[in-house]
Each structure stands twice: as C-alpha cells, then as structure tokens.
Amino acid sequence: MLSLMTTDSSPDLDERAPASAAELLARVSQGDQVAFGQLYDQMAPRVLGLVKRLLIDHAQSEEVTQEIFLEIWQSASRYDPRLGGASTWIMTMTHRRAVDRIRASQAGRDRDLRIGIRDRAVEYDQVSETVEVRIENERVGRAMSRLSELQRQAVSLAYYGGYSQTEVAELLKIPLGTVKTRLRDGMIRLRDEMGVAS
Template sequence: MELAGTPQDPGPDLSELLGHVARGDQEAFARVYECVAGPVLGLVRSILRDPAQSEEVAQEVLVEVWRCAARYQQDRGSAMSWVMTLAHRRAVDRVRSAQASSDREQRAALLDRTPAYDEVTEQVEARLEREQVRRCMRGLTEVQHQSMTLAYYRGLTYREVAELLSLPLGTVKTRLRDGLIRLRDCLGVNA
C-alpha cells in the first residue's frame, strides 16, 4: 500500500496511519511521527518547562504510540486527541515523579539533621540508673551482695560462685534469688 500522498491525493489520515502502525508498518509510523512530533513536544514543554526533559518525555510518548497504536479506538475520539492525551499524561507523570523525588529528598534531609536521640539526656539517665542500682545493692546483706557481684558483675556461673564462697550451690541460688527480689523491690520494678 502506498502511503505517500500528493497534493491531489492527501493520503491516509492519522487514524488510518495508526491502524497501519498497529500492524508494524514503519513507513506509516514515520508519517505519524511527522504529524504529531511537533504538537507533542509543544504540549510537553508547556507542562515541564525544561527543554531536555521535554524532549525525553516527547520521545517516550512517540515510542508509546509505536508500541500501543493498537489501543487507539477511532470511535472514542480523533487520533490526534489520543496522542495528545498520551503526551499530557506522560508529562504530568514526570512532574509528579519529580515532585515525589523532591519531597523524599527533603524528608531525608530533615531526618539527617534530626538527632537520633539526645546524648546528654541518655548519659544523665544512665548515670542516675547506675546510682540507683548502687544504692539498692548497698541495701543487700553482705552474702547477697558478694553473690550478686560475682554472678552479675564478674560473670561467674552459680557453681563458680558457690566454689569461690565455699557454699553449697543451693544456698548460692537462694541468696541470688533473694537478692534479685530485694533489688526489684528497691528499684520499683513490676514483677
């Protein structure tokens, strides 16, 4: 089929050309490209304002016309309206994508400037907790204090504590349990 028109025979219209493009006709696509490239770029540029991005989006629209020409339905509007709708949607999508990216970068920048925690407050709270534990440890009996220190500060096992203090294992376990109960009550921890 010859697509080149003459002044007497203008050739197929854009709708017919899209039908040929849908069947993979590259010559028909070249004609469609000639008809729509200028208006597509103009519309996209009016939305994006950035010439480089406008050219990129216009190219994406024309590739989409090539790939999706079969989706054009003549009874739903003119071929030029269909192409311009594709262009408008793609340009708006680019604007939204750029805005979302900018918003993410701003949130990330705010998170970078926000300290994860207040170091001074953390240090003061830790110091107060250590002092409260020391005060409560002073309230234990000497044997409880020795057992707790060996087991929890030096990391000895109950058996090692029993051997070091020359006490039966059961006695050490009882003293540790009683010491933990007294610490819990002193620190105000709920069981």
C-alpha cells in the same frame, strides 16, 4: 512558458505537501517507518510540550514522550478517524500517559515516605530501647553500690556471672547456706533500692 512552469511545479508542490496526522497514522498502522518518522517530526513538539507542562521535569518528559511514540507505533491500527482527529487521539494519549507518570511518581514518593517513616520509627525505637536499657543499668548499678560487699559479690557472680549457688559457694569458699542468705538479702535490698513492689 508560465503555464508550463505552473504545470511542472504543481506535482512537486503536491509531493512536498505534508501528509495529515490521520494519513500518517494509517500508514504507520501498516508498519511504515518513514510515515512514523514524519508523524514524529510533526507531533513530537506538541507532545513534548504538553508532557513538560504536566511533569515539569525535562528528563522525565522526554522519557514519557518516547513511551507515547512507542505506544503510537504499537497501537496506530486502533485509531478510528470516525471518533475524532488523529492529533486529538495522540494528544489524549499524551495527556493520559503524563497523568499516569504523575500518579506513579506520587505513589513512589508516598511509598518512600511510608518506608522512611517506618525506618525512622524502627530507628527511634532502637534508640529509645538503648536509652531505656542504659537507664535501667544505671539504676541497677546505683542499687548494687548500696549492697554490702559480700552481698554484691554473691549477686554479681550469680546473676551477672551466671554461676549456680553451689559454684558461687566454691568460688567464694563459703558454705552454700551463707551464699543463699547473701543472695536473698541482697535481692531484697535491690528490690527496695529500685522501688520494685514485691
């Protein structure tokens, strides 16, 4: 009775004995989905563990683990048992993929940093330019306030209003020569007030 039980149970034990990673990879290379599921169950904890140690971030680690198993499915036929164990082949692939993700993430952070610095510089330049324009406008405003009322009228119309000298003469109802004199004298006074070399 004992020998009968042993004989009956031996085939069951063989059937339940897990296949090695190398055997499973060989079957996966033939498109065996069941073998792929078994390989996944066997190797996923180790693969995820290594990826997580390198990447830290759990969500990224899961994503990279999926990429690794996709690569295993697609490239199982490239595994050569003469060059090393199946587990070693898978873990080497795992390490490479994780390092690639780290490099890609670092490159992304570097790119974002460069863009951020560039954008900050552009923003800074715009602020700087705005401040310079405001300061210059204040200087011009102070200098304009030191002109005579008649000079200020002529300069404002000609340079801020965009009117020609003839149009300024018509608007102010004064001779063209008088406009030219006021503009000349006003510009000399502005130049002196603002400290601009002639």
